[in-house]
Amino acid sequence: MADPAAAPRAGAAGSPRIAIVGAGPVGLSVALQLRQLGSQAELQVFDAQPHAAAAAGDPRVLALSEGSRQLLQALGAWPTDAATAIRSIHVSQHAAGLASLPRVMLRAQDSGLAALGYTVRYGELLVALQAAARAAGIDVRYAAPVRVQPGDASARLLADGDGNGDGHGDAQAVPQDFDLAVLAEGGAFHDQRQRELHRDYAQTALIGQLRCERAHEGLAVERFTEHGPVALLPRGADYALVWCVPPQQAQELLRGDPARALQALQRLLPACCGRALELRLFGSYPLGLNARVRARQGRTVQLGNAAQTLHPVAGQGLNLGLRDSATLARRLVGVPESGLDAALRRYELARAPDRVALLGLTDLLARAFTWGAPPAAALRAGALAALSAASPLRRVLQRRMVFGWRG
């Protein structure tokens, strides 16, 4: 029997009541866009973190595309002073035994852009989004880990004792029924068996900071190695490092002698970086593909990492999630409770091409460069050479990475 205390109350003039689960970049971005587009829906955002500042120190550095910058800037949530421009990207492979290896250079000027993208620390971005949400009067409840029971005509939120918080924080806020639950809780590697598409890459991403002899001048480096990709992202005067290695090696590098780690990294890097001078490793993330085929179930819709967790090889996870958020907000604005099902169907259809393309691309890139047989290395070299020689193809790829496969 329905719990009368939990029954959904309509928002202004019959507008829906919407719960957003997760006040990460994607959840806050949906809430802000709905408000900015003039949605009258009643919004409540729940987050498991004990308080707003808890994730502000997250050291992960993200490469965000020009498209993402434009979106965040329009929301008043772009941390201008903290962002570093990416003006060119050097893509190459490290393969022992192949003398001369091709490389691909992607340059902003080839697409008529000031920058191919920007780097920003996760924590800095979150602080900017939180400030914008406060200014917009969005109700965000922290210490409120929740789980959702999807239904055909509503979604029930229940307290989740297994979240990041203590499970008691804002317990009085749930259970509640909403007309729609937007799941932006970030997904998780450890529950990947619950999703329809999953792959354990047997790789761990080490994140850190690298100082090189040569100034980066906005250069980002993507280096494919037999164990996984290495990415250097310009960040202030240094590079932010994402170094993908087998899990066992990750532990050895994290706990071992920093000078040996620096030497091991130096051997993998292309000459354009110059000599590596100083390396600081901050932490690690296990890597997996973990995605849902369908983005919705009744009145529950998943987006961002809750819908798909990708390998960071192409730096596309959040870019994709922000595009999810933009499409969802546009589909929902002005839609009464009775129109939600049709709006969600349209959302799912619109996002399919972008999601499928990036799931396929990142999965291929994460694996193809680790295939060990000698002909594979030569084939990869051939593919890079072809991409390097064909400028129209390179420009198409470049534009796709900057603005996405828009549905």
Ligand SMILES: Cc1cc2nc3c(=O)[nH]c(=O)nc-3n(C[C@H](O)[C@H](O)[C@H](O)COP(=O)(O)OP(=O)(O)OC[C@H]3O[C@@H](n4cnc5c(N)ncnc54)[C@H](O)[C@@H]3O)c2cc1C
């Ligand atoms: C090493 C690494 C490098 C990366 N580099 C890039 C990059 O260069 N470019 C890029 O675009 N992407 C990159 N990514 C991916 C990017 O970090 C994610 O795509 C992005 O953080 C997803 O945002 P989100 O809001 O969906 O989820 P999250 O950032 O995970 O936020 C989820 C929020 O939900 C909250 N939450 C969790 N469970 C609950 C619950 N039960 N109830 C309530 N709240 C809950 C959490 O506290 C959190 O605040 C990288 C990822 C890694 C690991």
